Amino acid sequence: MSNEVSMSISVKEASDLSDQGNIDRRKPDYLDQLEAEAIYIMREVAGQFERPALLFSGGKDSITLVRLAQKAFAPGKIPFPLVHIDTGHNFVEATDYRDMLAEKTGSKLIVRYVEDTIKAKNLKEPTGKNASRNWLQTFTLLDTIEEFGFDACIGGARRDEEKARAKERIFSFRDEFGQWDPKRQRPELWNLFNGRIHKGENVRVFPISNWTELDVWAYLQREGITLPSIYFAHERECILRDGRLLYNTPVIEKDPEDQIVTRQVRFRTVGDMTCTAAVESSAATLEEVIAEITISRISERGETRIDDQQTEAAMEDRKKGGYF
Amino acid sequence: MDLLRFITAGSVDDGKSTLIGRLLFDTKNILADQMEAIERASKSRNDGEIDLALLTDGLRSEREQGITIDVAYKYFQTPNRKFISIDAPGHIQYTRNMVTGASNADLAIILVDARHGVAEQTRRHSLIASMLGIPHVVVAINKMDLVGNSEDAFLEIAQTYKDLANKLNIKDLTIIPVSALNGDNIVERSKNMPWYTGETLLSVLENVNVLEDKNTADGRFSVQYVIRPQTDELHDYRGYAGRLQSGSLKKGEAIKVLPSGTESKIARIEFGGQEIEEATVFESVTILLEDDIDISRGDMIVSVDNSPVVSQDLEALICWMDDKKTLKPGDKYLLQHGTARTKCSVRSIEYQIDINTYEKLDEVEKLKLNDVARIVLRTAQPVAYDAYQQNRANGAAILIDETSNVTVGACMIE
Numbered sequence: 001m002s003n004e005v006s007m008s009i010s011v012k013e014a015s016d017l018s019d020q021g022n023i024d025r026r027k028p029d030y031l032d033q034l035e036a037e038a039i040y041i042m043r044e045v046a047g048q049f050e051r052p053a054l055l056f057s058g059g060k061d062s063i064t065l066v067r068l069a070q071k072a073f074a075p076g077k078i079p080f081p082l083v084h085i086d087t088g089h090n091f092v093e094a095t096d097y098r099d100m101l102a103e104k105t106g107s108k109l110i111v112r113y114v115e116d117t118i119k120a121k122n123l124k125e126p127t128g129k130n131a132s133r134n135w136l137q138t139f140t141l142l143d144t145i146e147e148f149g150f151d152a153c154i155g156g157a158r159r160d161e162e163k164a165r166a167k168e169r170i171f172s173f174r175d176e177f178g179q180w181d182p183k184r185q186r187p188e189l190w191n192l193f194n195g196r197i198h199k200g201e202n203v204r205v206f207p208i209s210n211w212t213e214l215d216v217w218a219y220l221q222r223e224g225i226t227l228p229s230i231y232f233a234h235e236r237e238c239i240l241r242d243g244r245l246l247y248n249t250p251v252i253e254k255d256p257e258d259q260i261v262t263r264q265v266r267f268r269t270v271g272d273m274t275c276t277a278a279v280e281s282s283a284a285t286l287e288e289v290i291a292e293i294t295i296s297r298i299s300e301r302g303e304t305r306i307d308d309q310q311t312e313a314a315m316e317d318r319k320k321g322g323y324f
Numbered sequence: 325m326d327l328l329r330f331i332t333a334g335s336v337d338d339g340k341s342t343l344i345g346r347l348l349f350d351t352k353n354i355l356a357d358q359m360e361a362i363e364r365a366s367k368s369r370n371d372g373e374i375d376l377a378l379l380t381d382g383l384r385s386e387r388e389q390g391i392t393i394d395v396a397y398k399y400f401q402t403p404n405r406k407f408i409s410i411d412a413p414g415h416i417q418y419t420r421n422m423v424t425g426a427s428n429a430d431l432a433i434i435l436v437d438a439r440h441g442v443a444e445q446t447r448r449h450s451l452i453a454s455m456l457g458i459p460h461v462v463v464a465i466n467k468m469d470l471v472g473n474s475e476d477a478f479l480e481i482a483q484t485y486k487d488l489a490n491k492l493n494i495k496d497l498t499i500i501p502v503s504a505l506n507g508d509n510i511v512e513r514s515k516n517m518p519w520y521t522g523e524t525l526l527s528v529l530e531n532v533n534v535l536e537d538k539n540t541a542d543g544r545f546s547v548q549y550v551i552r553p554q555t556d557e558l559h560d561y562r563g564y565a566g567r568l569q570s571g572s573l574k575k576g577e578a579i580k581v582l583p584s585g586t587e588s589k590i591a592r593i594e595f596g597g598q599e600i601e602e603a604t605v606f607e608s609v610t611i612l613l614e615d616d617i618d619i620s621r622g623d624m625i626v627s628v629d630n631s632p633v634v635s636q637d638l639e640a641l642i643c644w645m646d647d648k649k650t651l652k653p654g655d656k657y658l659l660q661h662g663t664a665r666t667k668c669s670v671r672s673i674e675y676q677i678d679i680n681t682y683e684k685l686d687e688v689e690k691l692k693l694n695d696v697a698r699i700v701l702r703t704a705q706p707v708a709y710d711a712y713q714q715n716r717a718n719g720a721a722i723l724i725d726e727t728s729n730v731t732v733g734a735c736m737i738e
Contacts, residue, residue, distance in 0.1 A: 029325065029326070030325055030326055030327040030406045032607075033326070033327050033606065034327070035608075036567065036606055036607050036608040037606075037608075039567075039608035040548070040567045040608045043548040043549045043565050043566070043567075043608070044548060044663075046548075046549045047548045047549040047621045047663060070596070071595075071596035071597070072565065072608070073549075073551055073565070074551075074594070074596050074597030074610075075551075075553055075558055075561065075563075075594075075597045076551045076552070076553040076558075076561075077553070159397045159399070160398075160399045166396045166397050166398065167394045167395070167396050182394065185394065186730055186731045187420055187421075187423075187424045187645050187722075187731045187734065188424060188731070189423070189424055189427040189720065189722055189731070189734045190427045190428060190716070190717065190720045190722075191428075191567075191717070192660050192661075192662075192720065192721070192722045194660065194722065194724055194729070194730075194731045196658075196724060196729040197729060198729065209397075210397070210399070210408060212399045
């Protein structure tokens with residue numbers, strides 16, 4: 001092609017497209033592209049590390065990871081265990097699903113409890129309104145990494161979730177204290193991932209970094225994956241607090257201003273019950289959920305994650321401390 | 325719908341983050357709560373104007389300094405395409421970050437401040453785009469409102485840029501006059517510049533053909549992992565998991581395994597456990613061969629009649645990325661190419677390139693952070709490579725420092 005500058009180069013190409021009725025069938029589908037990239041990353045983990053683990057929460061992002069891992073290593077089993085850091089405040093629908101999925105895929109499931117860490121380390125649990133064990137998960141996670149000698153932990157974080165995550169590498173190096181240092185990230189070029197570490201250090205790997213929330217939903221739909229029931233509209237008794245709906249569970253400390261209401265809700269993200277809000281919805285199927293999200297004007301974490309609202313850099317600070 | 329990855333390069337004051345913010349805003353990809361957060365943050369700063377740049381600057385120190393330090397990724401879509409926007413810092417001290425961001429980009433937007441025209445950093449960003457083999461370059465001449473939306477000013481800068489581009493390897497170039505602040509020629513055509521009859525920036529992003537950029541000719545498959553279930557029913561199963569770096573491979577096709585050179589035939593190709601007939605560029609598949617040969621991670625399966633270069637000697641352009649140590653002849657590193665890693669030593673530095681003036685500098689003794697040079701390497705094991713400008717995936721390599729384990733160099737093999 002010549003080096004000549006044209007002020008409107010795409011005129012020719014635009015008409016080429018319209019010749020095909022604007023549908024170019026040769027174009028690969030973006031979901032196929034994202035899937036191929038994620039499978040490639042999964043396989044790099046298996047190829048580069050001795051003891052990887054997949055951090056599984058029962059949420060839709062980690063369910064997506066399990067599907068990708070199955071596809072990456074078929075017809076073999078997933079060559080690493082599923083690890084869940086259980087705050088004890090998880091939705092029972094999510095933990096049931098976790099157990100079912102581990103059995104169905106023949107994967108080894110390792111569960112470690114924040115409760116045990118609190119007892120063993122005599123940690124002080126946050127109390128009061130909006131208290132959450134979410135941050136304490138970091139202690140249990142780091143202990144679990146040490147207990148099993150995991151050198152790589154695969155997680156379902158996405159860059160579209162949050163501003164600090166938008167800056168994180170796919171292979172995210174953590175020092176021996178699990179800390180992320182945003183100023184000393186390794187350059188990550190092409191698809192050449194450098195997973196070399198010293199003993200005691202580890203790498204967090206995020207194969208769906210480049211997926212958006214909608215991509216995850218579209219993928220789950222395309223793959224025909226059944227999700228935990230809390231992702232779909234159901235009646236639930238909730239605490240109405242500061243305009244958000246929290247599940248009315250004993251683990252949430254009540255505030256005099258809380259109202260108890262029964263609403264038809266679904267969960268857009270599934271995390272710890274104390275910091276995951278529900279959204280009012282009548283969407284009962286994946287199609288309906290996707291339709292709702294497509295027209296939603298509020299971001300996923302903005303709508304449902306109380307832990308990110310504290311300060312402008314809440315996630316950045318937690319990651320520097322060793323968080324997922 | 326397909327996916328376009330583009331990088332935006334510009335320096336601190338060119339309005340780069342504002343441009344991305346404008347693209348997201350005008351394509352209705354900023355959500356209500358994100359907008360509120362920006363409004364809140366804008367108010368707490370000086371002028372109170374809504375600062376679209378706050379959308380992309382994610383780290384605390386970036387917000388404090390008002391600059392982009394690291395590469396940030398943003399995701400948005402229009403009815404025609406999905407986009408991954410790679411926002412890289414433009415200042416010379418962050419050249420390695422721009423190289424990192426550029427390595428995966430299909431298109432580069434290079435911002436030029438209309439008041440200053442083609443500047444030193446424009447030359448630097450253009451060289452990086454060219455060197456990293458980004459097929460499409462869009463030069464957005466920004467802040468046209470500050471030069472009275474003058475056509476003459478635009479044409480003069482455009483001509484200067486064309487002269488510059490002629491020295492580089494830019495396959496497809498578009499130049500657009502814009503105002504990111506006012507949204508002129510970003511998504512909507514500008515009423516302030518009726519003399520401009522070309523496309524808007526978004527129109528270029530939506531229509532640029534990335535399909536023809538892919539190398540579909542050279543069948544290259546890097547083995548990442550060997551799948552051996554060793555169960556009763558899959559006792560002898562031995563599948564090679566990997567990704568087509570370029571070209572395609574078919575069932576029944578004669579292949580060669582590199583670097584050993586052993587030949588065989590493809591018995592079966594699988595995706596997610598299902599048999600498929602053919603795998604093409606960038607697909608992650610599993611390949612089974614007719615013969616039982618010794619293959620492991622790092623080996624490459626290629627079409628028998630289309631072989632890359634297999635050699636222990638290679639020359640490459642390198643961008644040096646270590647801020648602690650320099651690169652000197654005689655230094656030893658690990659070279660990672662595809663899924664293979666091998667020790668290598670630096671034979672010589674042929675010349676350094678001044679990335680602002682494009683001058684060749686001879687007799688360079690060592691490379692410092694952000695230096696670009698042509699070097700000669702000798703590897704411990706043979707490497708099966710193609711020239712980077714013909715095959716980005718199989719011509720790229722990184723250098724790893726064996727003691728710190730840090731990625732210290734980006735190599736484009738020539």
